[in-house]
Amino acid sequence: MVRTIGEAAAELGIEAHVLRHWEQAGALTVPRDGNGYRTFDDxxxxxxxxxxxLRRVGLSLPEVTAAMTPKKSAAQAVVREKIAALESEVRRTQQAITYLRHTADCRHRYLDDCQDCAAFAREL
Known part of the structure; x- marks a missing residue:
């Protein structure tokens, strides 16, 4: 079944201009018919x-383009880099949550007076 850009966009739940942008950025290649219109087959x-x-899990368009390359090792490298970045972000977020939980329950009037708060602040 062949779809127009509008039909494809509706099926994906995005706007047609997003598909055009992805194509312009090199992340997506779409065939065209004899009149130059994009045709979205299956x-x-x-x-x-x-x-x-890939965009929804946080890859930028250049990362998506690299991840969609036919060379599997290059695609895997991009994905592994993104995994490492996300894991680092998770660690920073967990540290921030630990710090904020402590400060919410801290018995000291000023956080500067608390050795634990100072230690957490140095880690962040």
Whole structure:
């Protein structure tokens, strides 16, 4: 089944200009008909769906483009880098939560007076 850009966008739950932007950025390649209109067959729609998933998990368009490369090792390297970045972000977030929980329950009037708060602040 072949879809227009509007139909493909509606099926993906995004705006048509997003698909155009992805194509312009090199993250998506879409065939065109004899009149130059983009045609989204099942394969093109699946590629667009993959781009959408990668964007939703936090990859930038350049990262998506690299992750969609036919060379598997290059794609895996991009994904591994993103995993490492996300894991680092999770660690920072967990440290922030620990610090904030302590400060919310801290018995000291001023956080500067608390050795634990000072230790947490040095870690962040």
């Amino acid at each position: 394969a093109a729609l699946e590629r667009a769906r993959t781009v959408l998933k």
